[in-house]
Amino acid sequence: LFSAIEMAPRDPILGITEAYNADKNPNKVNLGVGVYYDDNGKVPLLECVKKAEAQLMEKAAPRTYLPIEGLAAYDKAVQELVFGADSPVIQEKRAVTAQAIGGTGALKLGADFLKRFSPNAQVFISDPSWENHRALFESAGFNVNNYPYYDASTRGVNFSGMLNALKEMPAGSIVVLHACCHNPTGADLTEAQWTDVIQVVTQRGLVPFLDMAYQGFGDGIDEDGKVVRRFAAAGGPLFVSNSFSKSFSLYGERVGALSIVAASAEEAARVLSQLKRVVRTNYSNPPTHGGQVVAITLSTPELRKLWEDELAGMRVRIREMRQAMVQKLKEKAPGHNFDFVIQQRGMFSYSGLTKEQVGRLRDEFSIYAVDTGRICVAALNSRNIDAVVDAIAKVL
Numbered sequence: 001l002f003s004a005i006e007m008a009p010r011d012p013i014l015g016i017t018e019a020y021n022a023d024k025n026p027n028k029v030n031l032g033v034g035v036y037y038d039d040n041g042k043v044p045l046l047e048c049v050k051k052a053e054a055q056l057m058e059k060a061a062p063r064t065y066l067p068i069e070g071l072a073a074y075d076k077a078v079q080e081l082v083f084g085a086d087s088p089v090i091q092e093k094r095a096v097t098a099q100a101i102g103g104t105g106a107l108k109l110g111a112d113f114l115k116r117f118s119p120n121a122q123v124f125i126s127d128p129s130w131e132n133h134r135a136l137f138e139s140a141g142f143n144v145n146n147y148p149y150y151d152a153s154t155r156g157v158n159f160s161g162m163l164n165a166l167k168e169m170p171a172g173s174i175v176v177l178h179a180c181c182h183n184p185t186g187a188d189l190t191e192a193q194w195t196d197v198i199q200v201v202t203q204r205g206l207v208p209f210l211d212m213a214y215q216g217f218g219d220g221i222d223e224d225g226k227v228v229r230r231f232a233a234a235g236g237p238l239f240v241s242n243s244f245s246k247s248f249s250l251y252g253e254r255v256g257a258l259s260i261v262a263a264s265a266e267e268a269a270r271v272l273s274q275l276k277r278v279v280r281t282n283y284s285n286p287p288t289h290g291g292q293v294v295a296i297t298l299s300t301p302e303l304r305k306l307w308e309d310e311l312a313g314m315r316v317r318i319r320e321m322r323q324a325m326v327q328k329l330k331e332k333a334p335g336h337n338f339d340f341v342i343q344q345r346g347m348f349s350y351s352g353l354t355k356e357q358v359g360r361l362r363d364e365f366s367i368y369a370v371d372t373g374r375i376c377v378a379a380l381n382s383r384n385i386d387a388v389v390d391a392i393a394k395v396l
């Protein structure tokens with residue numbers, strides 16, 4: 001059985017962490033994976049999480065099975081966060097939500113669901129997109145295409161290319177869009193551009209699948225969620241995957257959700273019943289801990305306030321690192337303009353570094369980045385930034 005099995009390539013993102021972990025250099029820096037580190041280079045355990053966990057410990061509740069679609073309080077909190085507490089799609093019971101195993105799990109649930117009910121649809125992802133999008137939809141059985149997105153010459157979005165591609169997609173195509181903090185480029189659409197996208201997607205009968213893994217890391221929780229609300233207001237169908245890995249610093253708890261907006265409450269109930277079958281045949285029902293932490297935090301006003309403040313702290317620190325990196329690169333690599341890094345949103349910067357330059361950063365300086373040149377700005381801190389900037393200047 002196993003003799004003919006070939007070695008699979010390392011994962012383009014998590015494989016970097018494997019290589020980083022094996023590196024003995026004490027000054028190594030991991031700018032590969034999308035993880036927020038504080039200024040001490042540590043993944044924070046948020047105060048709001050500690051407090052929510054203290055409440056859970058106090059209760060010492062038994063760990064029975066959760067419902068297939070997850071904790072009701074969690075699903076409710078997700079809907080309010082994603083669609084807005086006063087959203088008509090919630091009031092009209094047109095939105096259904098299933099707790100998922102992180103944002104990746106949410107995408108997988110959506111992909112498997114869509115494969116059952118729209119098996120011949122084409123899937124379109126941005127060029128470039130998060131490395132796992134293509135693999136996920138392909139493993140669900142879809143044919144995955146790209147739509148133009150990033151323009152390397154302007155370091156921004158090739159919007160006319162994107163819009164023209166949307167206008168040519170067959171009706172019923174599934175379009176994966178990044179609701180905020182585009183991964184990997186950090187280049188987001190403007191509000192006016194989203195207006196055009198929503199109009200074309202709606203008019204052409206495309207199925208929007210919004211991936212929102214970084215809500216709160218762009219301009220704010222509500223600001224980043226606005227695109228989802230605008231799509232929801234445009235009617236359905238709509239798929240939204242979201243994640244609390246980054247915004248709650250709960251990476252290993254795998255807390256995410258898939259929400260689907262349908263045309264009526266009755267349609268939504270049928271959709272949920274089928275979504276539950278997808279969950280049941282994948283992992284039966286989700287784990288308890290992370291969902292409870294998030295549900296308690298979001299529904300307790302003091303904890304909610306604390307979370308918003310802590311998330312704002314992470315957002316601000318990333319911005320400061322962007323500014324510092326650009327400033328320092330001006331001094332160390334005066335022939336190069338990195339001002340675009342300040343405009344980018346979220347954890348990442350598409351730095352423009354080539355695969356060869358990324359290889360030199362790794363081999364000569366133990367600085368790890370994605371081959372595409374994506375760097376995680378959220379892993380920079382006041383102690384490692386000079387070494388990183390020096391190394392970048394040397395490989396340029």
Ligand code: LMR
Nearest residue numbers: 013014032033034130183
């Ligand atoms: C990333 O893009 O680095 C993160 O979303 C982590 C992952 O699962 O790839």
